[in-house]
Amino acid sequence: MSQSRHVPVMLQRCLDLLAPALKEPGAVVVDCTLGLGGHSKALLARFPEARLVALDRDKEALRLSGERLAPYGERATLVHAVYDELPDVLDRLGVPRVQGVLFDLGVSSMQLDEADRGFAYAQDAPLDMRMDQTTGMSAAEVLNTYPPGELVRILRAYGEEKQAKRIVSAIVREREKEPFANSARLVELIRAALPQAAKRTGGNPAKRTFQALRIEVNGELSVLERAIPAAVEALAVGGRIAVLSYHSLEDRLVKQVFAAGAANTAPPGLPVVPERYAPRLKLLTRGAELPTEDEIAENRRAAPARLRGAERIRESIG
Numbered sequence: 001m002s003q004s005r006h007v008p009v010m011l012q013r014c015l016d017l018l019a020p021a022l023k024e025p026g027a028v029v030v031d032c033t034l035g036l037g038g039h040s041k042a043l044l045a046r047f048p049e050a051r052l053v054a055l056d057r058d059k060e061a062l063r064l065s066g067e068r069l070a071p072y073g074e075r076a077t078l079v080h081a082v083y084d085e086l087p088d089v090l091d092r093l094g095v096p097r098v099q100g101v102l103f104d105l106g107v108s109s110m111q112l113d114e115a116d117r118g119f120a121y122a123q124d125a126p127l128d129m130r131m132d133q134t135t136g137m138s139a140a141e142v143l144n145t146y147p148p149g150e151l152v153r154i155l156r157a158y159g160e161e162k163q164a165k166r167i168v169s170a171i172v173r174e175r176e177k178e179p180f181a182n183s184a185r186l187v188e189l190i191r192a193a194l195p196q197a198a199k200r201t202g203g204n205p206a207k208r209t210f211q212a213l214r215i216e217v218n219g220e221l222s223v224l225e226r227a228i229p230a231a232v233e234a235l236a237v238g239g240r241i242a243v244l245s246y247h248s249l250e251d252r253l254v255k256q257v258f259a260a261g262a263a264n265t266a267p268p269g270l271p272v273v274p275e276r277y278a279p280r281l282k283l284l285t286r287g288a289e290l291p292t293e294d295e296i297a298e299n300r301r302a303a304p305a306r307l308r309g310a311e312r313i314r315e316s317i318g
Contacts, residue, residue: 007299008038009104010291010307014242015046017284017309018100021240025049029100030090032083032231037065039102044072050100052076053093055083057132057218082132084226090234097236103243105224105250106301124184129210129217139213143186144179148172158221158249159212166193167209183210211247221249228257232281235312240284242309251288251306258283258310280316284309 008014022029022043027050031040034056044052052075056062062078069076079089083103090098127140143151148168155164170193171180180186187206194205215221231241245251261281266273288306296303 007302008042009106009244009299009302009305010289010295011039011042013289013307014039014102014104014244015042017242017307018043018102018240019046021099021238021311022047022050024099026051027099028053028095028097029102030055030086030098030231030234032086032101032103032227033105034065034078035061035104037068039104040065040069040076041072043100043102044069044075050075053089053095053098054078055081055086055089057082059132059134082223082227084223084230086227086230086234097239098234099236099239101231101235101239101241103227103231103241103245105220105243105245106305124182127180127183127186127213129214131218136219137217139217140180142213142216143171144175154216155209155212157212158215159208159210160248161208161212163194166195169193215249221253224250224253228254232257232261232310232312233316237312237314239312240309241312242307245288245306245308246304251308254308255288258308261310275314278314280312280314281310282313284311 018029021027027047029043029047029050029052031043031052031054034040034054035058037054040052040054043050052069052072054065054069054076056065056078057080059080062080066078069078077093081089090096127138127143129139130136142154146154151168151171152164155161155167161167167190170189171186174180174185174189186209187204190206190209228243235241243254245254258281262279262283264273264277264279266277270277285308288308290307291302291305
């Protein structure tokens, strides 16, 4: 596997955002989305006094990253877990608070490029899409068994697919003849179902449907809804969190959690704001930061990335 395609997205910026919190010896940083270990390796290299805890639900990713991070020995602890399990993981490791948290919510390049996982629409593969292949429903099962109304909802909500109804009626018609098993047939069907005008914009016409299925199969948004607040909660005062998201639904969710943490919740008109109403977070990015043109040229997968960062400025009270 060529290393070139594992250029971690917005790497320098992520490291700079987390740096002030990771200078002290013994600082703990959590990489919630280990993948092939690009961000993790850079964190260990740049912060030689820090300890890393890294999570991934994909056993193959853990195996490959384990080899890559082996030179760092005891400083790296890799855990098979979904990122909303962060509180349990820290509890088991006896780590009450952490100084840094990083999320890179993109599908790992490995998953996109390994044909047999069925994430990619550019090559034929079994329609699986599970990040942890030991559990849950595959994309084929979702396509073959979900009621039409539910499929339309998923494509609209998670894929922002305007032609959801057309695509779903074609899926329902086809699955009655023969259940779906492979990605090429689905790509073909989507191409055929879309009106000419819709095919002319925005890359591969199957892209939005595949994204929607991936989010559904892995429960990504519901996991994220639990994971971001849990990660904020795990931060020590002065600790920092950086989140890279790749579509508007994820970014909106991160934005809401950060905005709520950075808000003053005092009833209007109080002469002095009691501490329990004061913000718990300070925003470190103005809106979402975008990758530079050079970065996108080097790594096309960086194009949709949005980075947000925040710092924990006080403990929760009450």
